[in-house]
Amino acid sequence: MADIRRRGVAVLGVTGLVAPLTLALGTAPAQAASCTTQTGPYQKQVEKFLGRPVDGRQSSGDCQAIQAFQKKHGITPTIGYAGPVTWGVMDLMTRQRAVGSNPNKDGKCPVNKGRIACVNLTLQLSWIQDGKKLVYGPVPVRTGRNGYETRTGAKKIYWRHIDHVSTIYDVPMPYSQFFGGGQAFHSVGLSMWNPPGSHGCVNMTTTTAKKYWSLLKTGDDVFVYGRKPGT
Known part of the structure; x- marks a missing residue:
């Protein structure tokens, strides 16, 4: 977890270090x-x-x-x-590509909230929509590994810190946008498909994290659903 200090109040956070697919190595x-x-x-x-x-x-x-x-x-x-890990990553890539430009086809991310950031754990995809209109994405992301799962449900961005650094792991978390119990969107310098997964955060490329930073603000809705493979 990462400690977030704001106005003298310490908030426990979870930082993501590695990537998205936790499968048995075999x-x-x-x-x-x-x-x-x-x-x-x-x-x-x-x-x-x-x-x-x-x-x-x-x-x-x-x-x-x-x-x-x-x-x-x-x-x-x-x-x-x-082996199974290599094929698991390839299979996930294939399923992500098949989504195309309609990531909310199943209608699971709310369309009555206005602007909202959606996270599909099953497909390891995220996007931003406004009602039924797709604003940005979908893009591959890395979420929590087994034992550090990214928590599901409706959330809101409650704090943003562009140059945040984890005080537990002493690693940078650029463009952090915290949305639930210390879990945040932030960029990492690794492949989005590098197993096994984060420590709970939703990891993004720098390009994606910058875009999310520009499109979202404190108080905006976030909705996380599904279940990451291997968790």
């Missing part, structure tokens, strides 16, 4: 950072996602492509193995 070959020759349980799915020849057999080219994806998104071990 049993991977015990090899160093070099490419593995072993075929993973999600080989075909991963090959298809990466645009590789889909034959279900690990090749040097497959391993290098998988390894590059793992390094980009902070998935460990980075040995090019097509």
Whole structure:
């Protein structure tokens, strides 16, 4: 948690450090950072996602492509193995893309509140809407890992601090907008798909966090719903 000090009052907060997908790592070959020759349980799915020849057999080219994806998104071990974590991230990306420009198709984020920031934990997506009008997004986000879940329900932004720093983890939380029990929107310098997840905050890219900062203000509504995979 992060301590927030305002007018002499200490408020406990939760800061997000890492990313969004908490899935069991499973049993991977015990090899160093070099490419593995072993075929993973999600080989075909991963090959298809990466645009590789889909034959279900690990090749040097497959391993290098998988390894590059793992390094980009902070998935460990980075040995090019097509395991459950790697495929889980790819599957989430696919489902996020399928949403398109209609993130509130299910109508679960309230449309009678005026401007509101919505967070879909299941798809790890967030957006800002005004009534039924989409104002910004949807964008990928990282929410709380298992044991540090981002709390669901209707909330309001109660404090904003553009240069906030966590006093527990001693890490920067730029463009922080706190909306519930110390949990906040803020930017991080990691991939939005870097497992396992935050310590409760809704992590964003710097571009997204800046946009949220410009569009939202203290007192604006936030609605969080769904359940993050792996929690």
